[in-house]
Amino acid sequence: MTTPGLRERKKQATREALREAALRLAVERGPDRVRVEDIAEAAGVSPRTYNNYFASREQAIVSAVTADREERIAAAVAARPSGVRLADAVTDAVVEQYTNTGEREHKALLLITTQTALRDAFLDATAGIEPPLAAVIAERLGDAGAHTARVLAASVAAAVRIALEGWLRPTEDADAAGSFAAGGLVVPSGSLADQLRAALAPLAPAFDAAERRTQP
Amino acid sequence: MTTPGLRERKKQATREALREAALRLAVERGPDRVRVEDIAEAAGVSPRTYNNYFASREQAIVSAVTADREERIAAAVAARPSGVRLADAVTDAVVEQYTNTGEREHKALLLITTQTALRDAFLDATAGIEPPLAAVIAERLGDAGAHTARVLAASVAAAVRIALEGWLRPTEDADAAGSFAAGGLVVPSGSLADQLRAALAPLAPAFDAAERRTQP
């Protein structure tokens, strides 16, 4: 495992090349002015090979921003000392990994905002945090709570998705939101960190209860 | 609203015709022996009109089973007396709507199990319960908890999805699950009701806390 083998290295190199090519072309021309054929050609690979790596055209562009955020979040949770509340560990790790963003990623996010299909792909990508997150949570809860860990991880993913949805829509028709939230106070779309913490807060009691069940 | 107008009635009739045609054809031949062209023809409509109603071919088949389960769940929650715990109301409503299944629906589920694409579409359909569920939960929590309601509803949807995933895989390679749950006790895939209750149980503390915050 020290050397993943040339096989795996070339594989990751190709994936990286596709990522970068997709993002670059999407920035240069419009996002819909680029076909998979162009991306494949820019990466020096056949179009058929392209969707051996990415199921949809949008995934390639989005994955340039998403990268391996899933593993980073899981690692960040694992890095917290075991003394702190699990809920805090998860919340802080998520906020940290979503706000510590480079300049290049921020520009790419602006691009994503413009296209509905890209936004959807970006939101769908959040579901990918569930498996690694479930693993680290299960590690803290012990084997008995493996099932609970899975549910909690999925809930976190859902909450993050909601936070992102609420965040990347500054340009929304005001009347379109009047379906049922006409009662008045809708969150005025604060910073991303605020949105994430607000979305994750309701889940904290569930984490506390799960944690209490294994460490009384 | 008494008479939805002939426009809307024909629309629902077409949707129903497509649903039934898709399910019938999928049962008669194999699920992959049926093209959208066939379904559209059986429903007396153009193929292009077909995906004015359904985004994917699988959605039509699945929707014959799913129907309007979303609204039924929301209605079932609203029907519970306001005295009971919100967590119990939601859990019972979900279990009730997923287990009170007719004979025809059960046969269709067996069909869905066979095809991976159909299973995925079926699982994706569970996300549809979020909006109506968020509405009824928000109604109980008051306008201040609208945001919390959204998160809780999404968590419920995620939990239900996990329960369904665990339920409809009796035919899984034993070693395929050995990725990280090698610790030993994996749930032996009990009844659907058990799976649903087990998946929703970890969320109960979150519901209790949210409820407590509005009615001290």
Add this chain to the structure above:
DNA sequence: CAGGAAAAATGCGTGCGCGCAAGTTTGCGT
């Protein structure tokens, strides 16, 4: 280091999702 097995890349063909620009039906006001 040679050769064979495993894995990945590629070509090809099919069906599908969807935008666009007509044509057709429904509903509503006068």
Add this chain to the structure above:
DNA sequence: ACGCAAACTTGCGCGCACGCATTTTTCCTG
């Protein structure tokens, strides 16, 4: 009753996702 506007349907075309069979590359073992 009539006609107009909005909603729905339909034909057309393009690009894409993916299964299958073949070729090329990587890896391991004797």
